[in-house]
């Protein structure tokens with residue numbers, strides 16, 4: 001077993017993994033390019049803990065929707081035209097997975113992965129990790145029956161892991177959340193789902209890591225990886241050579257580039273999301289609410305209401321397209337009429353680490369004996385952080401013989417991209 005793990009990336013995935021490995025008694029160093037923890041996707045997201053949404057992004061019909069929305073600058077899904085070969089290859093790869101068979105396979109794999117998610121979040125609290133967690137459930141609300149039927153079918157497989165979606169009428173939804181407008185016709189109540197303040201989760205994990213003796217190297221971008229034969233010996237970060245006997249690549253959208261430096265490029269590309277926080281108090285909610293047709297997430301936190309949405313491919317920086325932000329604000333007003341239409345929110349963006357098949361990449365990097373990958377979590381990185389850490393810990397401890405864990409982890413192995421070796425690259 002390894003003694004010293006070096007984890008590249010202090011987002012929710014890297015921190016959850018660092019915490020878990022430190023609890024197992026390893027010396028852990030976390031290396032991150034950012035000066036502090038307030039920048040990445042792990043703080044810029046909706047904060048939902050949602051096993052009920054165990055569905056991969058590539059889905060039958062997704063391409064048709066993307067094409068229809070291409071002309072609208074405020075649409076929830078957008079493929080930015082880009083001649084970059086890795087972007088074109090990635091989109092074609094994703095397109096190949098937009099079929100019923102691959103979608104069903106992805107749903108099954110993600111549902112199994114999420115089986116113990118709620119228990120693992122309970123254990124975080126028992127372990128003394130302080131973060132803002134709400135157990136108030138979720139509402140998926142729709143203005144058309146057709147969309148409701150799609151989501152009802154999509155959420156049915158999660159019943160086997162104890163996550164239910166109960167159909168409600170518009171009036172029943174308004175009994176639960178009076179702020180919902182009259183045009184909300186129907187919806188689903190998902191009582192088991194939770195939400196967190198993602199910033200508090202990242203802070204809580206980092207604090208716990210520090211209590212467990214984890215060393216942090218901030219403002220230290222990894223720019224080189226040194227190997228001897230099939231073993232990585234060190235990473236070069238901020239001019240310093242950081243040695244270890246195990247390396248975990250958890251650098252979000254940059255994991256593809258790092259995996260290339262380590263000798264095996266993985267196809268991880270950004271899916272840009274937008275959001276803003278409203279502190280006006282114009283709308284009060286108890287549940288997290290998904291505005292179904294608009295694909296907007298609304299999260300009631302202790303001191304604000306968070307709105308998040310949009311999936312934009314082909315864009316890898318933090319620039320804000322005002323049209324997309326306005327699209328989210330308009331949708332908010334359409335479903336929650338007390339949210340002011342003239343609202344001009346200050347926004348933020350987050351880059352989701354996406355894979356062509358919509359499944360995370362968790363496990364050993366092919367050809368490198370001591371490198372593990374934990375990335376590609378797409379829309380579910382917060383939800384899947386604790387179980388990802390469990391899989392990495394089992395891998396490090398050589399516990400893969402635990403039949404259930406091995407079976408659960410298999411669909412996420414980086415080996416599934418082995419045949420694409422040399423053809424896949426990262427975004428920048």
Ligand SMILES: Cc1cc2nc3c(=O)[nH]c(=O)nc-3n(C[C@H](O)[C@H](O)[C@H](O)COP(=O)(O)OP(=O)(O)OC[C@H]3O[C@@H](n4cnc5c(N)ncnc54)[C@H](O)[C@@H]3O)c2cc1C
Nearest residue numbers: 009011013033042045046048222252273350380381382383
């Ligand atoms: C709008 C939006 C809403 C979302 N809503 C939800 C939700 O409700 N529920 C949910 O489960 N998920 C949600 N997600 C997805 C979730 O936010 C991501 O899957 C998750 O944050 C990914 O975490 P990460 O740790 O892999 O990456 P990141 O948070 O991006 O962290 C990666 C870290 O690696 C560092 N890094 C990068 N390159 C290097 C390098 N070369 N050297 C050193 N360090 C490096 C970065 O500085 C960064 O700190 C949402 C995402 C978005 C954008």
